[in-house]
Amino acid sequence: MGERKLNEANQHVYRVQGFTCANCAGKFERNVKEIPGVDDAKVNFGASKISVYGDAAIDELEKAGAFENLKVVPEKSSQSSQQTGDYIEKEKEPFYKKYSTLLYSVSFLVFGFLSYFVNGEENVVTTLLFLASMLVGGLSLFKVGFKNLLRLEFDMKTLMTVAVIGGAIIGEWGEVAIVVILFALSEELERFSMDRARNSIRSLMNIAPKEALVKRNGQKLTVNVNDIAVGDIMIVKPGQKIAMDGVVVSGYSAVNQAAITGESVPVEKKIDDEVFAGTLNEEGMLEVKITKLVEDTTISKIIHLVEEAQGERAPSQAFVDKFAKYYTPIIMVVAALVAVLPPLFFGGNWETWVYQGLAVLVVGCPCALVISTPISIVSAIGNAAKKGVLVKGGVYLEEIGSLKAIAFDKTGTLTKGIPVVTDYNVLGSQTNDKELLSIITALEYRSQHPLASAIMKKAEIENVNYSDVQVEDFSSITGKGIRGKVNGITYYIGSPKLFKELPYAHLNTELEDKIRTLQNQGKTAMVVGTKTEILAVIAVADEVRESSKEVIRKLYRAGIKETVMLTGDNQGTANAIGNYVGVSNIQAELMPEEKLNFIKQLREKYSKVAMVGDGVNDAPALAASTVGIAMGGAGTDTALETADVALMGDDLRKLPFTVKLSRKALNIIKANITFAIAIKFIALLLVIPGWLTLWIAILSDMGATLLVALNGLRLMRVKEDE
The missing domain is CATH 3.30.70.100 (Alpha-Beta Plaits)
Structure with a gap:
């Protein structure tokens, strides 16, 4: 360590x-x-x-x-x-300058064939022109190939060098020159394809402006983002992009956050709201207090994490790497056997079978196989990032594609996580409604429970003061509620089962029926009381996301076998929400460790299981799942760093897209690997009747590389609504 x-x-x-x-x-x-x-x-x-x-x-x-x-x-x-812009700048270079070496090589080849038709194959001028084409087009190839041969390192350049030398020895000048040019072209296509895939995410680097208007010492200055400090006040005018992460301290506007969260609809921003670098301020002027340095902004973290993810080797990549390690030396041995065995033991012509052996070397180049997985992984992860889904590595991209079950936390995932008080029933005429509400709010204020905010909101709406209430001996009763002493009386707030455990304060049949009715309406009922009596019942409802029902339906259509809702809420509320959204399994009244145990059971049943939560409260369950998916990663460092996948926006609709993209990536990777190996195998079979030529060999290799690259790049074009 x-x-x-x-x-x-x-x-x-x-x-x-x-x-x-x-x-x-x-x-x-x-x-x-x-x-x-x-x-x-x-x-x-x-x-x-x-x-x-x-x-x-x-x-x-x-x-x-x-x-x-x-x-x-x-x-x-x-x-x-x-x-970042280097590749783009290269694109702007004149074609003849960018590919001058290749063009010169092709020119010599064309003149070589003209000489061949005029002067014949054995002519010195013809041979020299073909030789010039080979040397111009393949000089860098030969340098590396010779060094590899001396060190006994066998890669595709070693194979090509041996094939070219052998072809020259047996006098196949024209074919060898074409092989060299086609190999150079194949490498250029491979480089171009990978650059296209890489730039799918690198283009995000240019989203955030390099300068910002900052207010310092009463003056407005345009400052480079590298010189902006935490605490500076940045001014963002309508129509401008936001240069740094921060919190709005003045102004009101709508901000387009598509670059970060993938949301197409602008989000309103007011005082105390968070804004992100790279997003577009559409309407009003904003003054933003900087909260992060340029290297710590959300967009910088996304780019860094995605680039790291692109480097993580997926299981299929590990297979390809291992396969290629043994594949190249085996091809060398096969080529040697093809060249030597027929002439030695079956009376074959040496020149014919040496030529066939050289063709085997060329067809054996593993270019298409080696590029088959990385280009697909880079394209898919880059596309996901642009749509607001951060996948932390190729291994998770592949795992999502093989998921059988997905578990959802209820609050903040299937629901909006913004609860409101729907019912406040005070029992008994002796209790003052507002006085009791102030005590309840003072206790909930000290609680970390998600429903506490709803009660505090109700107190503010009704102008109930709770800040002056003195609370003593406050404590949380895990999974059941809270308690605290006010004016010498100990108050309890929590689930109905908490009061079933208290010695004197019992729920009567009428009250139990009332609570059950509230729960069946999808509300969470909390009971308020002391050790001796029940004082009130408060019902809180968390609004279900409009998209939840549609998301569950799409997941089933995508082949997910089971969807589960996990919640600490009561069974009645859980049933109302779970049945509405359409999950197949509802698990209610769970303690945190019970959520963890349920995920473990689900893994035993299905092997591949995802957990979707907020990335903080559900950390143990997220960690125990095959793939942990965090909601609302933008601005949440914990979600960005701990989850395997982060949905940057608070939008569950990205989940079916992620599953679809992953499955498409898996299919394309498998197709690429199968195709790359199959094309080699078919070409090698042509050796048996003696039909394999250097032309066929290099064209099969180049064709396979091109098709594999184009197939992988298709993942950049996968859309959410396909």
């Missing part, structure tokens, strides 16, 4: 430019680990970052990535912040 802490304290994160493939990222990681002074290193291919544990200079890191001409920049430097 001590070593881990030491490593984390000495962690340095860098952004990396120039990755062409996952294999190259793996090689860079291994090279960095060999640098003296580096304890460990971890590449995040999805986010193009590397975490280095230990000490290494930038030039040492770039030397470790010299095989790929990688550029390394510290994550928190100003250079790094500009790197």
